[in-house]
Amino acid sequence: MSSLTVKHLFGLQDLPENDIDKILDTAFKFREVLDRPIKKVPSLKGKNILNLFFENSTRTKMSFELAAKRLSADVMNFSSSTSSLKKGESFKDTIQNLHSMKVDCIVIRHSSPGSCINLTNYMDATIINGGDGFHEHPTQALLDMMSLKEKFGKIKGLKIGIIGDILHSRVARSNIYGLIAMGAKVTVCGPANLIPRDVSDFGVDVCYDVDSLIERVDAVNVLRIQRERMGIGIVPSTREYRELFGINQERISKLNKKLVVLHPGPINRGVEISSEIADGENAIILDQVLNGVAVRMSVLFLLLGGQK
Numbered sequence: 207m208s209s210l211t212v213k214h215l216f217g218l219q220d221l222p223e224n225d226i227d228k229i230l231d232t233a234f235k236f237r238e239v240l241d242r243p244i245k246k247v248p249s250l251k252g253k254n255i256l257n258l259f260f261e262n263s264t265r266t267k268m269s270f271e272l273a274a275k276r277l278s279a280d281v282m283n284f285s286s287s288t289s290s291l292k293k294g295e296s297f298k299d300t301i302q303n304l305h306s307m308k309v310d311c312i313v314i315r316h317s318s319p320g321s322c323i324n325l326t327n328y329m330d331a332t333i334i335n336g337g338d339g340f341h342e343h344p345t346q347a348l349l350d351m352m353s354l355k356e357k358f359g360k361i362k363g364l365k366i367g368i369i370g371d372i373l374h375s376r377v378a379r380s381n382i383y384g385l386i387a388m389g390a391k392v393t394v395c396g397p398a399n400l401i402p403r404d405v406s407d408f409g410v411d412v413c414y415d416v417d418s419l420i421e422r423v424d425a426v427n428v429l430r431i432q433r434e435r436m437g438i439g440i441v442p443s444t445r446e447y448r449e450l451f452g453i454n455q456e457r458i459s460k461l462n463k464k465l466v467v468l469h470p471g472p473i474n475r476g477v478e479i480s481s482e483i484a485d486g487e488n489a490i491i492l493d494q495v496l497n498g499v500a501v502r503m504s505v506l507f508l509l510l511g512g513q514k
């Protein structure tokens with residue numbers, strides 16, 4: 207039985223502030239577990255969690271697996287590229303067969319927006335969205351918010367810039383919903399053709415000049431600019447993108463404050479972020495990764511009604 211107001215975590219668009227608060231508070235408690243010599247609690251002993259990944263992933267897949275193991279759950283990892291989907295088995299048959307193995311929770315990543323919601327047609331397990339196309343990536347935004355809260359002690363009132371391909375980014379969408387719900391001020395920045403026309407309806411500001419953005423925000427979340435969008439008219443070239451929007455030492459050195467830099471990963475070194483910044487003291491990228499385990503422990507624990 208879920209301890210949140212929702213049974214599934216499809217996204218942050220309609221997730222109440224109280225639920226986000228509860229997830230972050232619980233994540234900070236689990237963060238302490240990760241620092242112990244024995245990094246394991248029995249909270250989800252006997253639960254069976256299936257990671258169902260139809261797209262590549264390093265951070266989300268590994269941290270959901272580790273989170274489940276840290277909570278003493280059993281974990282099954284499904285990879286579409288080595289499954290019987292390759293022999294022509296349908297999505298529905300695949301899901302129904304896996305579900306009949308008594309799965310309590312499915313974490314799904316799929317290129318199709320709404321694929322996580324579609325699963326409810328075939329099963330009654332708890333479903334967590336691990337990224338569905340351009341739609342949402344809720345646990346990424348939750349771990350980003352946890353990392354901001356860890357750094358600043360609060361989220362309310364923070365000024366956050368999100369830089370990059372906002373139009374195609376599930377990370378941007380979930381961050382916008384979550385940060386606005388938690389009282390942050392969000393400004394998006396990127397090439398005009400990669401900013402949704404209706405973005406101000408989400409309650410965010412738009413800025414097309416990254417130097418002016420970084421002067422006015424406390425932290426920036428730098429999105430991966432997909433190389434496949436380069437040089438085909440969407441983004442003219444890697445060099446031009448780096449010059450106009452890349453976060454580098456030269457830009458940051460002009461500021462009279464310490465800008466905090468987040469990136470969801472994977473990073474394109476030398477494109478949206480320079481190596482100096484990615485590996486330097488402004489970046490909290492690896493803190494985000496560790497917090498990702500804690501946030502995913504929290505989400506699994508709260509949705510599956512774990513015992514302390």
Ligand code: CP
Pocket residue numbers: 262263264265266267337346470471472
């Ligand atoms: N940030 C993120 O979702 O990374 P992966 O694609 O490696 O899971």
